[in-house]
Amino acid sequence: MTVIEQTETAAFADLKKLFEPRSVAVIGASADGKKISGRPIRFLERAGFTGSVHPVNPKYETIMGLPCRPSVTAIPEPVDLALIFVPGPAVPAAVDDCVAAGVPLAIVFSAGFGETGGAGRAHQEELVARARAGRMRLIGPNSLGAVSARNGLVASFATLFDRDQLPPPGRVGLVSQSGALGAYMYALAQDQGVGFSRFVATGNTADLDLPDVIAYLADDDETDAIGVYLEGLTDGGRLLEALGRAQTAGKPTAILKVGRSEAGQRAAESHTGALAGSDAVFDAALRRSGAVRVPDPQALIDFLLLNTGDQPPMTGGLAVLSASGGAAVWTADRFADFGLELAQLTPDTEARLAEALPAFASPRNPVDATAQMLNDASLFDTCLDAILADPGVGTLVVLSGLQERDGERYAQQIVERARHAAGKRVAVAWLAAPDSVTTLLGRERIPMFGDLARCVNAVAASLIADQRRRAARPAAQAPLLDANKELGSLETEHSAKQFLAHLGLEVPHGTLCDTRDETVAAASALGNRVVLKGQVAGLAHKSDHGLVRVGLEGADEVGAGFDSMRVAMGAAATPGNVRGVLVEELLPEGLDLVVGCVRDPAFGPVTMIGLGGTLVELLHEVEFLVGEVDAEEAYARLGAVRWAALFDGFRGGPAYDRRAAAEAVALLSRLATQQANRISEIEINPLRVLADGRVVALDALVVPASPAVVPSGHEET
């Protein structure tokens, strides 16, 4: 178990009464079914809600044929869910009324809270405090509501439910931080045949947040797959835990997150209260969660389309069969952009294809069967059969187009071959398809796209999600340190190095010396050339203060070095802070990495790996590891960086042991994560990987946490 899973503060709310309330109160209800606060009453009726509905408004006796009460406390039965529509300033009184009536959960639709900044944010905090004091939980404020399709709960004013056809129930859960975009996606999905089980627009997430909903959906029998739209988050740990629960439950999950560019972040701030964290850290965190990030709203729906229903999961072993060589090339390119390679077909499969195909076609994957594929039903059948029978193929993408006359016959062939390929999946991109093809494939639940890019994006996201769901989660790692044991002093490089060496990270051989004679003797004992480093408590950036001398040799040089360093220390520090001169062996050149552990505002401890030198900093070539990673994962990430070839020996240089480097990185990530309440920052610059396989921390900085700034929910308890 990772530390993120161990946190005790991450318990999730039980949302059963949100989705399956026996009774709903609509507070501030309008008698006009077209008005915002009248719509839910109309929609609940239209959707056939299985519970009771109680309009609340002192101005009316009845609304749309239902008795209307002056207050929630006047309702003659317990209320499971309150929908609060009164204007912002009246919301606290409405909450009090709910609390008095013992309502466990309310959706606050009213706006004018955190999203307006300043005073609105204060009002919002007050509201949450008031609800919590009364043991009531809140969705919103500024929410578009919640939907549970099967029992007809449409607790929303979205005009979506005014469409000619009410969205039919399905098995996908959707949680959206944006109301409008959530409703648009719901409707888009409806148009494309994807039905939802549950939907929540969380609004300002003042109390209940997206992770609460995701965790509920992970456990929900009515939900097969989960879509998330996210604008910003404050507690990444809870998000990861909720996503991990979906992963454990085998539910494919996709996230659309906005707020990457500066312009985007500006708009995000004015739209919600949450500040978008670093996008690279978010991606790194998601990589471990089993969820996949999708680039746009349509891609979210397309992912859900491929991952709902009782189909087997879409798995790797990717093959492409195309009627157009151009489309085959395009598709192979695009999958490669996602890091997905096409499967190598077996020689048998290639031979079967080669025998059937015209001479100028390609029997290799991507299989270009040429336009002949759709002039010859028997050829098409052979291609489908040969590829789907290949043991290395898990997913087949068929690329076609047009076929006004024969399209239905070819579509039928796809359906039949897919039916017989147990456990395998077929997705189709069919450009300018006749309606008969769309209808047939839709009915038989073969995912079909009229757009090559959408098809490839959806298949790629599904395969990546599947890879991530299958990836073994790292096994529990024992604590590096007893939580009760004092860390000891970390005030200098030397003390930080001793601390790290004790945990198993190699540091250069060296001795801390106070006098010239001790220094010369220590240098002599180390043999050959040495490094002198002045140790001053709390002083980083030693080079800037003349406190590093490299490559001194012999008693005279070392002695002179000590003398000059004593002068430099005198200039850089008050006398009480001087801790002596560290004499260390001079190590040979190697591959220099920079490893830094910092605390991300959303995800807590994050380990950053970069290449030594300023150029990589300039090019932003750094890799993030979120939370505690094991050596296996660190090894994989060191293989994924753009400069990974340096480990193999670049341009005739020596090879460096990537696995040894990964072990050092994993140790640091483990330390930073396990000790997040006591250590706020670690930097090893450089961490030198030597040609002989040693990995040595040449310099080290360990910053103890100041207890006041430790956020809750990230550290070990």
Add this chain to the structure above:
Amino acid sequence: MTVIEQTETAAFADLKKLFEPRSVAVIGASADGKKISGRPIRFLERAGFTGSVHPVNPKYETIMGLPCRPSVTAIPEPVDLALIFVPGPAVPAAVDDCVAAGVPLAIVFSAGFGETGGAGRAHQEELVARARAGRMRLIGPNSLGAVSARNGLVASFATLFDRDQLPPPGRVGLVSQSGALGAYMYALAQDQGVGFSRFVATGNTADLDLPDVIAYLADDDETDAIGVYLEGLTDGGRLLEALGRAQTAGKPTAILKVGRSEAGQRAAESHTGALAGSDAVFDAALRRSGAVRVPDPQALIDFLLLNTGDQPPMTGGLAVLSASGGAAVWTADRFADFGLELAQLTPDTEARLAEALPAFASPRNPVDATAQMLNDASLFDTCLDAILADPGVGTLVVLSGLQERDGERYAQQIVERARHAAGKRVAVAWLAAPDSVTTLLGRERIPMFGDLARCVNAVAASLIADQRRRAARPAAQAPLLDANKELGSLETEHSAKQFLAHLGLEVPHGTLCDTRDETVAAASALGNRVVLKGQVAGLAHKSDHGLVRVGLEGADEVGAGFDSMRVAMGAAATPGNVRGVLVEELLPEGLDLVVGCVRDPAFGPVTMIGLGGTLVELLHEVEFLVGEVDAEEAYARLGAVRWAALFDGFRGGPAYDRRAAAEAVALLSRLATQQANRISEIEINPLRVLADGRVVALDALVVPASPAVVPSGHEET
């Protein structure tokens, strides 16, 4: 004018008889209108072709009511265009028949030529030779044909023309190297209301190539915008010239090119005869052409949708008005990915918006008007009017969704406001739109997308194309060298440096010496520390042979250096190749670039700029300049590299003169391009930019062209 424009070999074919033939012969015609060689006769009839049609087949007297001739020579009128459908082996005889009848142009539909490799390629070359000897031009072989919609020329067997509705004529030209994908795109465009003027599927491009078609479309009165689908090209210069002609004619042009990944390239090779060149060079070339690259077939169509009709071009000054804050954020992010910034609205505009909008909305661009925008028609009108009236706004993207009841009213507001904003353009992304909205906006030619990503991609491509069309093409640059003057020896670094210094590139002060005494005297004259470099004719990689000594000082060191270098030269060279020792001043550290001029197989001379050191090579951080660039363009490209911050002084380092570096790069690109017939390669490694503003070639290699390998069409004539 750039050199690319000066080439004399790039004349384009006149395709008037391809698109507007008075008479068409169908050779190898079938009497069955469903068979491939029967379809064109049926399609020409169906489309109301305005010329005459002559089936040719010795087996029939009449086909579909038309007299059928035994040969082309038996046709009683001149034939403008022949469509050759006979099987591959019979094609040469059909070509001979056409030549005998004086046919100027044929489309060869038959397959089995270059696309099959080996023997097929030889047959194809023979075919072209035969046609050219008879003054006939060919489209294909392996072509899907050509279409000219207005005069009903459907010289194709594509089942596209079997659709219930024949594609209506339009004003977009489409040229596709792939037949199937071309037909699919034609049909997709038809479904989305984009009509074509002309269409050609070029097939194997054995004779007439895509540039011929593009150049014709550039001059074509019936064509407003051009779409190109490209799999590989052999003559990039002709492509750029054709695209330049479209740019001059003000015709927006988009290119979809496939074949980037290794898997993709493999498929491309088996599909067409052309090898895909380096993708980065292609992008660099396109940047100068006025055309824009689009990522997928749908994006090509979307670009054409935005750029056809009598609308003004879509120009910069980009604004976004959204009913969803989330969608606004997403859109800003995505535009930023394209390097497109949103316009800063004037304070007046922001004030007007702030007054009208709810407190929690954002009056800044992207304007988040919240869902209130679509609950309040007057607010929506104010937003549209304020943004479109802003003098800094050229293009407005409106983001909306749903509105089953009021959608049409809001759409009508967009139509009216767009109509009054002369010269400005509006594009709409409306998710899950009611049919009434789609119909209304379609009728009024306001581009509308049901997908956010498609909308942003299309607007971004249009704005980038517009930027490129407006970019001034570089002015003519005088020849650096008289074409008749001998280049002189370029056999050593020293001779190459003398050559470059003569053209104005700075090199270190230095002297070529034969003896120890000369060397010591030269070093003394240069003062202080020097560099010694052994000069051996034709020997690159001097360091590997011990022929570089850096930082020698004083007569003893310099003399000893000379001695050891003489030994090293003796080991590395036959005595006849030794040219002496170059003594040079030692220059201070600076910003080291690598500038290399090589010859791209498709685009000819290409100048590559990288940062010195191996890391940049590892990270593929190089920038390409295609053809001859001036200092202005080189300056812009040096500002676009990821390491551009180094010029400004990175992390406290000195600043380096980017303009001076650009001038040196431009000089080299000018030399390589103007002298492409005499110089095949130049490498300056490093080109050192000094803090004092000097830019010095520390090392130089100039490789003369071996006349045999100079391809035609790229060099100056």
